[in-house]
Amino acid sequence: MEDNVVEELMTIEVELEEVQDQIKILLDRQEKLYERQSELKSLLDECKTFGSPSGVGVPLPVENWSGQFEWDSRADEVRFNTFGIPTYRANQREIINAVMSGRDVLVIMAAGGGKSLCYQLPALLHDGVALVVSPLLSLIQDQVMGLTALGIPAYMLTSTTSKDNEKFVYKALEKGEGALKILYVTPEKVSKSKRFMSKLEKCYNAGRLSLISIDEAHCCSQWGHDFRPDYKNLGILKTQFPNVPIIALTATAIKKVQTDLVEMLHIAKCVKFVSTVNRPNLFYMVREKSSVGKVVIDEIADFIQGSYPNNESGIVYCFSRKECEQVAHELRQRGISADYYHADMDVNAREKVHMRWSNNKLQVIVGTVAFGMGINKPDVRFVIHHSLSKSMETYYQESGRAGRDGLPSECLLYFRPGDVPRQSSMVFYENSGLQNLYDIVRYCQSKRECRRSSFFRHFAEPIQDCNGMCDNCAYGRDLKEVDVTRHAKVMISILQEVQESEQRATMLQLMDKVKVKHKELASELKRGESEQLIIQLLVDRVLKEEFQHTAYTTNAYVTIGPLWKQVHTGRKTVKLEICSGIKGNTGNKKATKRTVSLSGLEVKLDELRRELSSVHGGIFPHSVLSTQQISMLSSQKPTSNAQLESIIGKLKTDKYGSRILEQIQNYVGQSDGDLPNEVVQSEKRPSKRFKRQNAPVLIESSEDEG
Numbered sequence: 148m149e150d151n152v153v154e155e156l157m158t159i160e161v162e163l164e165e166v167q168d169q170i171k172i173l174l175d176r177q178e179k180l181y182e183r184q185s186e187l188k189s190l191l192d193e194c195k196t197f198g199s200p201s202g203v204g205v206p207l208p209v210e211n212w213s214g215q216f217e218w219d220s221r222a223d224e225v226r227f228n229t230f231g232i233p234t235y236r237a238n239q240r241e242i243i244n245a246v247m248s249g250r251d252v253l254v255i256m257a258a259g260g261g262k263s264l265c266y267q268l269p270a271l272l273h274d275g276v277a278l279v280v281s282p283l284l285s286l287i288q289d290q291v292m293g294l295t296a297l298g299i300p301a302y303m304l305t306s307t308t309s310k311d312n313e314k315f316v317y318k319a320l321e322k323g324e325g326a327l328k329i330l331y332v333t334p335e336k337v338s339k340s341k342r343f344m345s346k347l348e349k350c351y352n353a354g355r356l357s358l359i360s361i362d363e364a365h366c367c368s369q370w371g372h373d374f375r376p377d378y379k380n381l382g383i384l385k386t387q388f389p390n391v392p393i394i395a396l397t398a399t400a401i402k403k404v405q406t407d408l409v410e411m412l413h414i415a416k417c418v419k420f421v422s423t424v425n426r427p428n429l430f431y432m433v434r435e436k437s438s439v440g441k442v443v444i445d446e447i448a449d450f451i452q453g454s455y456p457n458n459e460s461g462i463v464y465c466f467s468r469k470e471c472e473q474v475a476h477e478l479r480q481r482g483i484s485a486d487y488y489h490a491d492m493d494v495n496a497r498e499k500v501h502m503r504w505s506n507n508k509l510q511v512i513v514g515t516v517a518f519g520m521g522i523n524k525p526d527v528r529f530v531i532h533h534s535l536s537k538s539m540e541t542y543y544q545e546s547g548r549a550g551r552d553g554l555p556s557e558c559l560l561y562f563r564p565g566d567v568p569r570q571s572s573m574v575f576y577e578n579s580g581l582q583n584l585y586d587i588v589r590y591c592q593s594k595r596e597c598r599r600s601s602f603f604r605h606f607a608e609p610i611q612d613c614n615g616m617c618d619n620c621a622y623g624r625d626l627k628e629v630d631v632t633r634h635a636k637v638m639i640s641i642l643q644e645v646q647e648s649e650q651r652a653t654m655l656q657l658m659d660k661v662k663v664k665h666k667e668l669a670s671e672l673k674r675g676e677s678e679q680l681i682i683q684l685l686v687d688r689v690l691k692e693e694f695q696h697t698a699y700t701t702n703a704y705v706t707i708g709p710l711w712k713q714v715h716t717g718r719k720t721v722k723l724e725i726c727s728g729i730k731g732n733t734g735n736k737k738a739t740k741r742t743v744s745l746s747g748l749e750v751k752l753d754e755l756r757r758e759l760s761s762v763h764g765g766i767f768p769h770s771v772l773s774t775q776q777i778s779m780l781s782s783q784k785p786t787s788n789a790q791l792e793s794i795i796g797k798l799k800t801d802k803y804g805s806r807i808l809e810q811i812q813n814y815v816g817q818s819d820g821d822l823p824n825e826v827v828q829s830e831k832r833p834s835k836r837f838k839r840q841n842a843p844v845l846i847e848s849s850e851d852e853g
C-alpha cells in the first residue's frame with residue numbers, strides 16, 4: 148500500500164515538473180504579448196495626440212523601421228563602398244534606422260548575424276564620436292584593426308594603447324581635433340578612469356558624443372555565461388549622457404539576461420530587435436564516439452583532411468586541458484597543423500596561438516571552453532566537439548563560432564554515453580546543471596528528430612525548416628526499435644541489491660554486474676547499446692545519478708530514480724533505437740550544400756589575401772577580402788576597376804584592385820581550356836572525398852533586403 152502511494156506521488160511530481168515547464172513557456176509568451184500590447188497602446192495614444200488638429204505639422208512617431216529615411220542613400224553608399232557589404236542581412240537595416248532616429252536599441256542576434264555593422268554604420272553617418280564598450284582586449288584589437296584596414300578612424304583606449312595615441316584620443320574627445328569616429332574601451336575604463344570620464348563629458352557637452360554601443364551586453368547579467376562585474380557599472384552612461392542613444396548587443400537569447408541588461412543600462416524604453424536563433428548555413432551532426440581514443444582522432448583527422456584539404460579553419464573543443472594537448476599532438480602526427488589553447492597557458496602563449504590561427508597559419512585550434520568569446524574569425528568552416536558540452540546553450544554558442552560569414556559550415560559532435568558521467572560530476576552542483584546536461588544528452592541520443600528543432604524548442608522559438616542541414620534530416624537511417632524492458636528491469640534489480648548492501652555502482656560497474664549475473668541477456672546488446680540504455684534511463688528518470696566527493700575528484704554513481712517502479716511493475720515498456728546503418732541522402736528530403744570547396748581561382752585569391760595581409764601588416768586575411776567576396780570574384784571574374792568596384796566596393800578596389808585584377812587575369816590566361824571553376828585538390832595532402840562544386844552558395848535567411 149505504502150509503496151503504491153509513494154510511486155504515485157513520484158509520478159505526479161515528475162508530471163508536475165513537466166507542467167511547470169509548459170507553464171513557463173506560456174508565461175514567457177504572455178509576457179511578450181503584454182509587452183507588445185502596451186507598446187501598441189502607447190503608440191495608439193501617440194497617434195491620437197499627434198493625429199488631432201492641434202498636432203498638425205508634428206511628425207508621426209516612427210515605428211516602421213523598414214520604411215524610408217533621409218539617410219537611406221548615404222547609408223547604402225557607406226555600407227557598400229566602405230564596408231564592402233552588398234546587402235543588409237535580416238534586421239540590420241531596421242536596427243540602423245532605429246539608432247539613427249535617436250532611440251535606445253537592444254539587439255539580440257545570433258553569433259555572426261552582423262551586429263557590428265549595426266553600430267559601426269550609424270557611427271560613420273553621424274557627426275562626432277561613437278563610444279563602444281567591449282569586454283575583451285582581443286576583440287577590441289580585432290575590431291580596431293579591421294576598421295583601420297577599411298580606412299575608418301577607429302582607436303582604442305586600453306592597457307596596450309601607446310602614450311601618443313592616448314594623447315591623440317583625449318585631445319579628440321576634449322577639443323574635437325583630429326579624426327576620431329569610433330572609440331573602443333573596456334568596461335573598466337568607464338567604471339575606473341575618472342580622467343577618461345571627464346574627457347568624455349567634455350565631448351558630450353560639446354554635442355560630439357553621437358552614440359554609445361555596449362557590445363556583448365550579456366556580460367552585464369549574472370545569468371549570462373560571461374558575467375563581468377565592471378559591466379554592472381555601465382548604467383552610469385545613460386545617467387551621465389541622457390541624450391545619447393545606447394545600443395546594446397548580444398547573441399544570448401535567454402530572457403532573464405535581456406531583462407537584466409535593460410534594467411542595468413537604464414534603457415527601459417529601448418526598441419528591441421530579436422532575431423531568430425537559427426543558423427541556416429550550419430550543418431549539425433552527431434557521431435558515435437569510439438571508446439578507443441585513437442579511433443576518434445583518426446576519424447576527426449579523416450574528416451578534416453577529407454573535407455577541408457585547403458587549410459580551411461576549424462576548432463576542436465575538448466573536455467579537459469590534458470585532452471586538448473593530447474588531441475592537438477595526435478592531429479599534428481597525422482599531418483594537420485593544430486595547436487592547443489587552454490586556461491593553464493600564459494596569456495602570451497595563448498595569444499600567439501590565437502594569432503597564428505587568425506592569420507591562417509594554423510588550421511585547427513584545439514581548445515577548452517576557455518577558447519570562447521574573443522573569437523572573431525568569420526571563416527571558421529568546422530567546429531568539432533570531441534566531447535559533449537554541458538548544455539544546449541553552451542553547445543549553441545560553441546558550435547555557433549562556425550560560419551559567421553554566412554557560408555556553409557559544419558558542426559560535428561562526438562557522443563558516447565561514457566562521457567556523460569564526466570560532465571555530470573562537474574555540473575551537478577550548478578543550478579539546473581543536470582537538467583541542462585540531460586537536454587543536450589537527449590539531443591545527442593536522438594536519431595530521428597531534426598537537430599535544429601531541438602534548438603528551436605530549447606529557445607522557445609517556432610520551428611523553421613531545416614532544409615536538410617542536419618544529419619537526421621539529410622540521411623535516412625536504418626533504425627530498429629528494440630524492446631529492452633527486461634534489461635531495464637534487471638538493471639533496477641541489481642541496483643536495488645547494491646543499495647541494500649549499502650554500496651554504490653558506477654555506470655561501468657552496473658554493466659559488469661549485468662554481464663556476470665545475466666550473461667544471455669547481456670549478450671543481446673552490444674556494449675555501446677547497454678551504455679545507451681543506461682543513459683536513456685537516466686534521462687527518463689527511471690535511474691538517477693548520485694555523486695560522491697573524494698579528495699581529488701567527484702565520482703558519479705548510478706542509482707534508482709523516481710520512475711523505477713513503472714518499469715519494474717511492467718507498466719512502462721522501455722525501447723531502444725538501434726541504428727544498423729545509414730541509407731545515404733534520402734531522395735525526398737532537401738539536402739542543401741554543406742561545405743565550401745574552393746575552385747582554382749579561389750585558392751589563388753586566398754593566397755593573395757594572405758600575402759596582402761602580411762604586406763599591409765596588422766590586418767587579417769579576411770579583412771582584405773572575405774571568403775564571400777572571393778567566391779563572387781571567382782565566379783564573375785571582373786576585368787576592369789569598375790567591375791571590381793561593383794563587387795567589393797570602392798575602398799578595397801582602390802587599395803588592392805590592381806593585384807586582384809592581375810591575379811584573375813593570370814589565372815584565366817593560364818587555365819584556358821580548363822573548366823572555368825575547376826575545383827582544386829590540395830597540393831599538400833590527398834583528399835579522400837573531395838567534392839566538385841562551383842562557387843559556394845551563400846545560405847542566407849530570406850528576409851534579406853537589397
Ligand SMILES: Nc1ncnc2c1ncn2[C@@H]1O[C@H](COP(=O)(O)OP(=O)(O)OP(=O)(O)O)[C@@H](O)[C@H]1O
Pocket residue numbers: 232233234235236239256257258259260261262263264397398525551552553773
Ligand atoms: N550584410 C552582410 N552581408 C555580408 N556579410 C556581413 C553582413 N553583415 C556582416 N557581415 C559579416 O559577417 C561577419 C560577422 O559579423 P559580426 O562580427 O558583426 O557578427 P556578430 O553578430 O557581432 O557576431 P558575434 O556574436 O559572434 O560577435 C563579419 O565577417 C561581417 O563582415
Ligand SMILES: [Mg+2]
Pocket residue numbers: 262263362
Ligand atoms: Mg560581435
